[in-house]
Amino acid sequence: MNGAAAAGGAAESAAPPFLDHNATTPVAPEVADRMWPFLTEAFGNPSSPTPQGRRAARAVAEAREQLAALIGAHPDEIVFTGGGTEASNLAVRGAAAGAEHRRAVTSAVEHPATAAPLAHLREVHGWRVDELGVDAEARIDPAEVSAGPLALGTLILAHNEVGTVQPMAAFAEAVRARGGLVHADGAQAVGKIPVDVDALGVDLLSVAAHKLYGPKGVGALYVRRGTRLAPVLRGAGQEGGLRPGTENVAGIVGLGAAAALAGAVMEAESVRQEALRELLWTELRSRIPDLVRISPRAAALPNTLMAAVPGTLGASVLEAAPGVAASTGSACHAGVHAPSAALIAMGFEPALALGALRLSLGRSTTEAGVRGAADSLARAAAASRPAG
Template sequence: MTPPIYLDYNATTPVDQHVLKEMLPWFTERFGNAASRTHLYGWEAADAVADARQQVAKLIGATEKEIIFTSGATESNNLALKGAYEAAGAERRHIITVVTEHKAVLDACQHLEALGAEITYLTAAPDGLINLRQIEQALRPDTLLVSVMYANNEIGVIQPIADIGALCRANGVFFHTDATQAAGKITVGVEYDCVDLLSLSAHKLYGPKGVGALFVRKGTNLTAQLDGGRHERGLRSGTLNVPGIVGFGKACRLAAATMPTERERLKTLRDQLEKEILETVADVRINGNQEKRLPQTTNLSFEGVDGEALLMAFNRIAVSNGSACTSALVEPSYVLKALGVPDDLAHASVRFSLGRFTTEEEIAETIQHVQEVVARLRA
């Protein structure tokens, strides 16, 4: 059976063969614990981790001392929000975020609310963007932190991160951004963006699952969420996943090298997919801002089609109708609902996310498949 065309790169990416090759020796031949500093095996592992840390830092314009390795962006988000809250004094209990954030941020905020935090949830405009005025009006003397996703995982909308960061810095407020979907796809710079805390995950940029990082700017106080060993500058205890970290570093290096050309290639393919579907299939709408968005993502709503039937009928393509973390839910996308998309349209919305191995031929076949499926279902 021929596998479907994979167009769900925002959910996860395949490990690049160059990344896998870099990782393999660290499972068997060079299996040392990076915390073992008394023999060659440990020294080799520690050096490999240090090299990977530099590569991850370089991708986002940070220094290696500001990179904390974690199990992924979910842990990074939790460490950033919970760690900052626990480290703050009683007079800094207010956090600002957005209703369209990833559940790893929203659920962490709900956890903090139960501990006494006050959370302001900003509402995005119908195109998915928020504006500075909203944040400015929400700031209070006791505001500790603002958390705004760099680029949305469902609709690809890119928020005005640099402007938000500058506003936060001017008001003495920490700024956290979940850059999981942005890093390696568009230019991300923690200095230019005035970011204090930034979350990453390797499996979104052709690295392995189960490894990520948190950028922690010097002077940003966090309380560790895992105790036992005081690894990673005392912020994240646990034996380091050396093969995964090595793969993460290699993935960042590849992403940095290929980003300029890959960004344009994917935008061209994405635009072709959108254009031909909109021209040949009636009553289709694009969700989210069409200018300020990731180059490889489009989210389309198909009017007059049952959403569940639509996804079941798309048997030649692998796509999704929302975040991979919430795909088990029967409710329509909370992101689209927050933008004012009616339930029936939100149910009949599909995210197409392209990636490094997407070809022109696959896009052409996808367009034809969408045309056939929607026509059949509407009939």
């Protein structure tokens, strides 16, 4: 291992329990080692005929094969991007360009990476965007896709806050029956659960490297062969003309290595993390009897637990538990806390939604860490409740 990776690993081991893996993951040591040469001596431009350029081009091609293998795709269906957000923008806006029917369907609980470009289509280009409601587990009903021609259906495969895995295959079937292309935001799913683009029936799927132990600032879009897609950026002809600009070789190599590693450890890690997730819930519930579980147990990410402490502000609980790194279900703007829009769409009262905590486990999570985090959070919750 290079010195930088070793130092990073030592720093991480000394850090407090990290239960925010849905926000980001550390770069795996194996991934950092694979990237290192392309940050140093292997600096060639993949478009250059030099020996250095040819080495870089081979590395990019290998990464394409590694990611394709993880999601059941062909290597030539992988388009590397600057991240998951760019991938989703390319999917939504690229599919919309030249579409015969200006109508799309999505859910009420999408990530901004998809919701914002859809809003752009609606507000600037006059598109009709149908939003499907969700149940108390954030799950859509594909039968609610209304009749009439569609250009696009886009759905978050695994929800970033709650962990719910959507019935993507049934959604895709409904969209295809109405003539539309199907996009899945797979940023939270790829690397955590099995993802097969043919089984899901999708034409487009977004990937973010830093959600599966790869580097930040790189992602990919799966584009099924024969899918008509227009570029969002204009420039040279890299990535089949869909994503111009000199490739981020080190980042792409990191994404490929992370995909290969995920394929090797995902099954065992899924079982292990699900058991730790349920242990975390049991430990928290025993200490906080009125704790409300929001994340479903079934058809959900194995690492994600969202729960709400009634009568508290999630942000205050985390402030009182500095030994735990996690997220809340609310956003803070100018000191004013707003409940998660997804939780409101799921039918939760704003007061309860403000007390939500998102606890997302990862490969470094241990049983001791889970028990320690539960104890710290329970004490913080008690301290955060109003007196009386």
